């Protein structure tokens with residue numbers, strides 16, 4: 317099954333094999349894949365090679381780890397995470413990590429012109445302004461500043477956004493979330509960002525600006541996020 321004489325690295329051959337199993341539905345979405353020990357025996361390679369192969373597919377979002385329970389075939393498509401809108405909480409779950417948030421701002425105010433334009437609302441409308449530090453397994457990964465039209469999320473509380481904004485919108489408000497349009501740029505961590513994200517000043521940060529829309533096409537969130545470059549590589 318694995319050609320040890322081939323110039324193609326063994327971990328890569330294993331990955332191809334796993335991809336094929338998933339494609340042919342031999343390994344179903346959401347199901348656990350065989351343990352490292354079994355794969356090591358099956359492929360006749362070292363455990364390290366199996367680990368490298370599996371980790372690569374976890375990084376690509378094809379497989380996901382669940383803490384203490386093993387590795388699974390991912391349910392969600394994460395091939396184009398930049399276009400998709402996946403909640404932070406879900407994204408962390410897919411990676412077998414526990415999401416949490418520190419709320420730094422939670423207020424209702426009037427939008428500025430850019431926000432009103434992006435959210436397609438008039439300047440007289442109210443918006444929620446929510447700033448959160450997002451953590452995965454207690455490690456700060458991003459700061460997200462979400463501006464959400466008040467009328468769409470009326471009743472939203474700090475407790476809701478402590479958990480998941482998107483879950484509130486989907487479950488409590490019954491919205492079907494659509495997709496997003498975004499731009500990405502690299503910036504250097506400012507003093508404030510470095511403090512909030514616990515990174516050195518000037519370290520690489522990915523800044524993402526996005527307008528997320530409902531399935532109906534109505535914008536529901538204008539968000540600006542700063543992700544720690546080194547901790548978020550897997551996502552992009």
Ligand code: GLP
Pocket residue numbers: 402403404405406415460462477479480481482483526528537539541
């Ligand atoms: C992602 C998006 C944000 C969005 C967040 C919601 O991180 N980039 O725009 O606000 O998910 O996550 P949650 O539902 O966990 O609050």
